[in-house]
Amino acid sequence: MHPATLTTGTPPEVDPPVPTWPQAREIARTAPPHPLPAVTRPLSDALGHVLAEPLTARTDLPAFDTSAMDGWAVAGPGPWQLRDDRVLAGGQAEPLAPGTALGIATGAQLPPGATAVLRREHGQVDPSGGILFDRAPTPVAPGRDVRPRGQECHEGQPLLPTGTTVTPAVLGLAAAAGHDRLAVHRRPTVELLVLGDELLDSGPPRGGRVRDALTPLLTPWLRCDGELIGSRRIADDFGLLRAATSDSPADVVITTGGTAAGPVDFLHRALADLDARLLVDSVAVRPGHPMLLAELPPADGRRRWLAGLPGNPLAAVAGTATLVHPLLSSLNGSAGIVPHRAAAAADLPGHPRSTRLLPVVLRENTATALPFDGPAMLCGLALSDGLAAVPPGGVPAGSTVEVLEAPRPW
Numbered sequence: 001m002h003p004a005t006l007t008t009g010t011p012p013e014v015d016p017p018v019p020t021w022p023q024a025r026e027i028a029r030t031a032p033p034h035p036l037p038a039v040t041r042p043l044s045d046a047l048g049h050v051l052a053e054p055l056t057a058r059t060d061l062p063a064f065d066t067s068a069m070d071g072w073a074v075a076g077p078g079p080w081q082l083r084d085d086r087v088l089a090g091g092q093a094e095p096l097a098p099g100t101a102l103g104i105a106t107g108a109q110l111p112p113g114a115t116a117v118l119r120r121e122h123g124q125v126d127p128s129g130g131i132l133f134d135r136a137p138t139p140v141a142p143g144r145d146v147r148p149r150g151q152e153c154h155e156g157q158p159l160l161p162t163g164t165t166v167t168p169a170v171l172g173l174a175a176a177a178g179h180d181r182l183a184v185h186r187r188p189t190v191e192l193l194v195l196g197d198e199l200l201d202s203g204p205p206r207g208g209r210v211r212d213a214l215t216p217l218l219t220p221w222l223r224c225d226g227e228l229i230g231s232r233r234i235a236d237d238f239g240l241l242r243a244a245t246s247d248s249p250a251d252v253v254i255t256t257g258g259t260a261a262g263p264v265d266f267l268h269r270a271l272a273d274l275d276a277r278l279l280v281d282s283v284a285v286r287p288g289h290p291m292l293l294a295e296l297p298p299a300d301g302r303r304r305w306l307a308g309l310p311g312n313p314l315a316a317v318a319g320t321a322t323l324v325h326p327l328l329s330s331l332n333g334s335a336g337i338v339p340h341r342a343a344a345a346a347d348l349p350g351h352p353r354s355t356r357l358l359p360v361v362l363r364e365n366t367a368t369a370l371p372f373d374g375p376a377m378l379c380g381l382a383l384s385d386g387l388a389a390v391p392p393g394g395v396p397a398g399s400t401v402e403v404l405e406a407p408r409p410w
Helices: 021-030 168-176 214-225 238-247 267-273 313-331 379-383
Strands: 038-042 071-074 080-087 100-104 116-119 123-125 131-134 158-160 181-185 189-195 227-234 252-256 277-281 292-299 302-309 340-344 355-363 366-369 386-390 400-405
Touching: 021 277, 021 292, 021 313, 021 355, 071 080, 158 168, 189 214, 189 238, 214 227, 214 252, 214 313, 227 238, 238 252, 238 267, 252 313, 267 292, 302 313, 313 355, 313 379, 313 386, 355 379, 355 400
Parallel strands: 080 100, 189 227, 189 252, 252 302, 340 366
Antiparallel strands: 038 181, 071 100, 071 116, 080 131, 123 131, 277 292, 292 302, 340 400, 355 366, 355 386, 386 400
8 A cells, every 4th residue: 555545543634725816806705795784874975885775866857847058948939029037047937928038048947838949149139129030050949959857867767776886976966866865885994904013104215124105005995995994003013913903993904914924924823813714815816825814703793804915015905906805895785896808918927827916007908017016016006007817827919808997086
């Protein structure tokens, strides 16, 4: 019998396979069983949230027949007897009799009896001021330059589905449709813990220490998907890290650094000491492979998660795209950023076994890789339009590749 086939009782433990990049994103997306509960927010406080129910119209839009131009509201064919009054936006006018007209401003409600609007540049008033003539290239037809009631939507009509992110345009539509408040999912609270004794808060690197680039880099992106309740610097100390992780009031704790097996990498030990459940422990992706995702013990009945990002800047961004964004998007009820496909302008080099995330620029739906794509580099990222997810082995020129564009803070 070959020695390798001998058994001695308890079989040896086998490390689980490292998930691929798509598998890790799916684990992060499905970690929360459902989005956070729905709350109502005034429009002024709903930006960036996600609709927890469909947005429906509370009125017809427009709510009444409206002038699309400055000019005259006319009744029937011309010429017209011109009334000496006019109607402005926000006002109302007495009904128009056939053969009469009155001045009207853009956005004003058409008076009853009006059949069309004659643009100012198409009308001519006789010297006496009493008769209006039509000088348009073609006679004004019924409905000309009128926005009819309900042209955009009718009362009760669904406008936007559940899961829509509230953008400035959504706020405008909601207000126009008669809403003062919106039902949205509560956004997950997030705390950023930046680990390391080597980090400086100002000035250039000196004395073997480097500038903290992670706090200014990550906080705007975290605010896109969650409520950032703070960021803290944690020294390379097991007790401090364990306490900060355990005591954080956030739904999601983000750490930077400490995910590998160096002499001061205490994150795995802290998670084990807290009885956290590891969901992802390393990912087949470059840069950023020593990232992790864990579910922390609940606090006050709330489920909590921790995403451990590598300490190098581009690797930390890779971890954000891989684990943090899918997790936060799921918690806030959003589908997240959907990658789009672009053609590779030239060969995109790949890793033999892992997905490679490359900073690229997009021009006419083609992706061109940028230099300075090492895990500690930022020049390529600063010039990029997104990260191309290059599968193992690379992508030849002309073939398509998934590109993750950076989230845009509103």
